[in-house]
Amino acid sequence: MNKLAINGGTKVRTKKLPKYNSMGEKEIDAVTKVMKNGVLSKFIGAWCDDFYGGEKVQEFEKKWSQKFDAKHTISVNSNSSGIVAALGACGIGLGDEVIVSPYSMSISATAPFVYNATPVFCDLNTDNYGFDTEHLKSLINGNTRVIIVVHIFGIPSDMDEILSIAKEHNLYVIEDCAQAPLATYKDKKVGTLGDIGIFSLNYHKHIHTGEGGMCTTNNDTLATKMQLIRNHAESVIEDKGETALTNMLGFNLRITELQAAIGIEQLKKLEDEVLLRQKYAKMYDNALEKYPFIKTNNLQNRQSAHYIQVFEFDEQIAGISRDTFIEAVKAELEPVEDRENEGVPIYQGYVKPIYLLPIFQQRQVYNKKNFCFKDTITYEEGICPNVEKLHHHTLWEHDLTRGPLTEDDIKDIIFAYTKVCDNINELKK
Numbered sequence: 485m486n487k488l489a490i491n492g493g494t495k496v497r498t499k500k501l502p503k504y505n506s507m508g509e510k511e512i513d514a515v516t517k518v519m520k521n522g523v524l525s526k527f528i529g530a531w532c533d534d535f536y537g538g539e540k541v542q543e544f545e546k547k548w549s550q551k552f553d554a555k556h557t558i559s560v561n562s563n564s565s566g567i568v569a570a571l572g573a574c575g576i577g578l579g580d581e582v583i584v585s586p587y588s589m590s591i592s593a594t595a596p597f598v599y600n601a602t603p604v605f606c607d608l609n610t611d612n613y614g615f616d617t618e619h620l621k622s623l624i625n626g627n628t629r630v631i632i633v634v635h636i637f638g639i640p641s642d643m644d645e646i647l648s649i650a651k652e653h654n655l656y657v658i659e660d661c662a663q664a665p666l667a668t669y670k671d672k673k674v675g676t677l678g679d680i681g682i683f684s685l686n687y688h689k690h691i692h693t694g695e696g697g698m699c700t701t702n703n704d705t706l707a708t709k710m711q712l713i714r715n716h717a718e719s720v721i722e723d724k725g726e727t728a729l730t731n732m733l734g735f736n737l738r739i740t741e742l743q744a745a746i747g748i749e750q751l752k753k754l755e756d757e758v759l760l761r762q763k764y765a766k767m768y769d770n771a772l773e774k775y776p777f778i779k780t781n782n783l784q785n786r787q788s789a790h791y792i793q794v795f796e797f798d799e800q801i802a803g804i805s806r807d808t809f810i811e812a813v814k815a816e817l818e819p820v821e822d823r824e825n826e827g828v829p830i831y832q833g834y835v836k837p838i839y840l841l842p843i844f845q846q847r848q849v850y851n852k853k854n855f856c857f858k859d860t861i862t863y864e865e866g867i868c869p870n871v872e873k874l875h876h877h878t879l880w881e882h883d884l885t886r887g888p889l890t891e892d893d894i895k896d897i898i899f900a901y902t903k904v905c906d907n908i909n910e911l912k913k
């Protein structure tokens with residue numbers, strides 16, 4: 485009866501997991517109105533009223549500011565574009581160093597290269613997967629300008645410690661909040677704890693507009709610079725009366741009225757989605773924390789937005805490898821409908837530590853090898869041992885803490901985990 489599916493037993497669940505579609509009638513109506521009106525974007529890349537975009541873009545930004553307690557919000561066409569605009573606004577350039585995370589979407593580590601600056605990788609702690617603050621301090625020197633904090637998996641980093649280090653050394657702090665909308669640190673929402681916060685609205689995130697990003701800040705100067713970088717700065721600054729030229733080479737990072745109209749509706753759903761994830765995450769933690777080989781998250785002083793839920797597996801105590809354990813859990817379940825090719829969405833590790841990617845290993849971004857790199861900064865295997873151990877041996881994550889999964893779905897998935905935990909001896913050969 486309890487024989488594990490991986491050993492030929494019966495699966496816990498033979499029904500596929502429900503597919504995900506958060507677009508409803510409200511979004512469809514909002515888009516239809518914009519379509520009928522015909523003005524799909526109102527931005528103009530010159531100093532005039534339309535420099536700030538159309539009605540929907542401005543309304544979306546205003547509502548985002550209210551929701552996130554921010555003075556300014558600048559919409560952009562992705563979180564990636566937002567990080568580029570934010571770093572530009574901070575005024576970085578050749579020779580400057582930016583402290584980045586090795587365990588994130590690659591852009592939050594590679595964006596400094598856009599301004600010919602140098603990324604420096606900081607290891608993470610295994611408590612909340614934010615920066616290891618001792619390692620962080622050891623990386624700072626006279627060239628350091630910015631720290632890019634990533635609230636990875638939706639868990640806020642230790643912002644008090646990081647902000648106090650930043651203050652002492654006069655550094656900007658950018659928060660990559662792509663995975664952490666409405667997550668809180670000491671009851672304050674992430675995104676305005678540092679100088680600039682950046683959110684993502686791509687299809688996979690809590691709420692989405694297809695593609696998109698939102699930058700929040702309480703700093704007037706940084707807001708203006710990001711608006712300029714978003715929209716052809718070089719053609720605007722003369723008429724606008726801006727005289728500082730640093731990083732005033734602009735891009736087109738604008739969103740359309742259609743995306744903004746969808747975003748206004750999606751934003752109304754965000755809080756419920758986060759609350760649902762927090763409830764489901766507790767169900768998993770309550771069921772799994774009793775196993776001595778499983779470590780759930782320590783969320784003291786903070787609330788995660790649970791973009792994905794992570795756990796750690798102790799191979800020594802369990803007597804089997806993490807990878808064997810995860811394969812056995814996956815064998816008990818079925819994939820998500822219409823995304824069958826991705827298999828059951830439970831994953832060993834997260835992403836390969838970013839410094840191991842070819843651009844760092846070969847030290848080449850532009851046409852000249854080593855340009856933007858420094859002899860003093862290496863990217864060898866071993867520079868962030870915690871992240872390497874998490875990735876190869878301990879951490880696993882799943883995308884099964886979200887809507888539209890129902891409580892019954894969650895119970896099935898929990899049963900798949902506990903069945904394998906209770907019968908772990910079957911996996912020891």
Ligand SMILES: *Cc1c(COP(=O)(O)O)cnc(C)c1O
Nearest residue numbers: 562563564588589662684685686
């Ligand atoms: C998704 C994500 C990004 C990139 O967001 P885009 O909007 O796709 O550019 C950056 N950082 C993290 C941590 C992410 O999860």
